[in-house]
Amino acid sequence: MATEVIVAPLYQGSEISTSNRLRLATSPASKKALSSCTSTNQMDPARTKLTTIETKRIISVLDETIRKVELVTLLSAAAYNPENLEGLLEDDIIRAIQDHEDFCNTLLEMENLVREEEEELAESRNPHLQLLLDEHKHSLMLLKEEVKGSARNTLRIFLLNLQAGEILRTQIMGRSEEASVFLQHLIEFRGFVFEKLLTSPMEEKEKNTFMEEIHLQEKKNYDMIQDLEAQLSSTLKARDAEMEKENFVIKELKSHLHQVLKFSENHLLRTKQEAEKQQKAELRASQGRVAKIQQDIHVLRTQYHNIIEENRDSEQTLRKKKYKLETEIENWIQKYDTEMGEKQTEYEELAEIHTEEKAQLAELKEKHTVLIQEFVQIREERLINSKKKLEAEKELALMVRAATLIQAFWKGYLVRSLLKSKRKKKKGRGRGKK
Template identity: 45%
Template sequence: MATKVVLLSYEAVDSSTSRRLNLRMPLKILDPGRSKLSTVETKRIISVLDETIFKVELVSTFTYILENLEEFSISLGPELTGPLKEHLRLSNIMEATLARLDEEGVLCKGTAKGGLFGAEDPDGYLALHIQGLRSSVRNIMRLFYANPLAYQAVREVASSRNPSSTEFINGLLELRGFLFEKLLTTPLEDKEKSRFMYEIAQRDKKNMEMIAALEDELTAAIQNRDDEISRKNAAIKELKTHLHNLSKFSENQIQRTRTEAEKQQKTELRGSQTKCTRLQQELHQLRAQLNALIAEDRESEYALRKKKYKVEMEIENWVQKYDFEMIEKQEEIEQIEVVYTVEKEQLAELREKFALLDQEYSQIKEERRVKQEQKEKAEKELAILVRAATLIQALWKGYLVRSLLRTKRKKKGKGKKAGKK
């Protein structure tokens, strides 16, 4: 049973070791097949997202620039300082308008200050202010595009940006990375990744179930071993108790025999010499019996001690045998792991070669398909040209026949008219 548990335990160790080796291998299948965007549509998508991130980064610094406009007036120049002041004025007007609408109770309940959804503007100024702010932001963005040095000066104050704006920009950057990877990945590669992740999950689930089963079996084997040791300890304890009781019984019996002998000697000492002699003989007999009992008890104790020593030696031999088998199995597992690692490396090399051959085969197949399509297209065009030429020839022949008929008819008509005259 112990040997079976050891084998199962090493199988679990081998399974877990192979799983770790698989995880350490480079997961090339999860990487995109390309490093650059190939189509115009994907490049346009990424460029639109980059431009959006650029605009958000620039707009998020407006608050700090407007608060410290005097410090940035030199680096921004009069072309940007004037529009920024105008934007600050429009922002103040918008704040005042929102405060007035809030006091009048026009803004929806629960709408944050500056939120415009659900607001009613009876005078119609709110829409004009919103349009003015939008136009101001567009104008400032165009001026920044035209002045790269001003944009570089503004980027240096990125640390003064609002934390919520920074978090939003980081979210856009993460979205760009995810979208870039998605655009690099073809549908076939995406499908292959999904299949690979599903296989990994199924393999991990199967390994976990196997480990749980092996742990249960190991626990049961350890429990059986502990129960067996407990039974042997109980047997040893019972034998010690029996030996102690036997020694105590012998001592009590000797003490009782001596007491009876002394009493009998005192009571019968006054009798006769013959009784004394007889009693002495009986005493010798009792002593002989006592010696025999003592010798028997010693032999029994020796046998029990010998049995206990034998049991202890058997236990020690089993432990040594278990350790020796464990060492042998460990060496065998290490050899298997070395062979497994070499085979894994060979398998990886073969897979790489197969991938290259598969790619070349796909290219050759695609070239053949394109050539076949071109050939079919040329044949179709040739058939159309042949048919058109045939139709043109037929029309031309018909035209020639009709021309000859008209000529003959005219000649006949002229001949008839000459006869009549």
């Protein structure tokens, strides 16, 4: 993920869009509000360390990304200054850096070529040039994928060899200005995320409420001061206009007096004194008005400081409320830890019983397996015996049948022999009678 973000800014120089950079600067109104508030503890998070695994993983991912950015932004300078790494890094690492730089140079050349062809196509509208441009764009996409893969492979080499990465950081100092700005913004973003992760939702809500109150009060005071300054400016302008008018009158009088100097020196001196008296009177009146305005400004400043004190008191009240809530939360956490400890103990006891029963089950399974093997063997032996017995019974039946047939045949033979002998005897008797 990190390589896909940082490959483009490293080698395109001034073509980086400033709108893509992070803007973490605080607005002037926020700075003014923060500077006017003497208590800064309201703005700081209550915690100083991350407590959950998720927040630690987020910060570790940002740290790993910053480390990869530091390495990748030095690859170009390392490729142009290989003599600084000779004897310090292995040849395959230097070769990987050179290969990555070659890919990047090829990518820049292809981008320049595509840009030139787009300009020519906008002027000529040549279909053949359009086909060539599409082919070059496809090649450019493939080159981008190769550059990304090369950046990942080079980073893997340095991440597996931490000593090589440290050597690259210490020996190579030629990071580009755009890469430095990107890295600085990434570090500032890490600090911003770290502060956000330290701030709980309740603290964030209290902080926003406090800032809104400060902004509103500051806006009111600023508007009041602007009105007073406008009044003071108008008064000073009126006084200056009057002074300019009086000075103009004095100049005219002086010119007139110079014209009639020989005619009436006493009259000129008297007129000058009256003008000076009038000027002093106007100056005193103007100084009185300025003093009154300054007094009004002092009163408003006193009111402003009183409002700040009231806000400070309300802040102390909110802090006490916050401390009370934190104490209750801590008590709940302790109660939770106690109950979870008891549950954990019960769970461990049940786990031991489960382990013992599991061991007994395994032992019984082994015995069952042995008994099954013996049963199969006995069943096979019985099957063989039954087959043998069946064959013996068949053979016995066959023999019995054969014996029966033999006996029947023999009995038939005896009967036929007996009948033949009887027939012969009857024939002998018949012949004797005849």
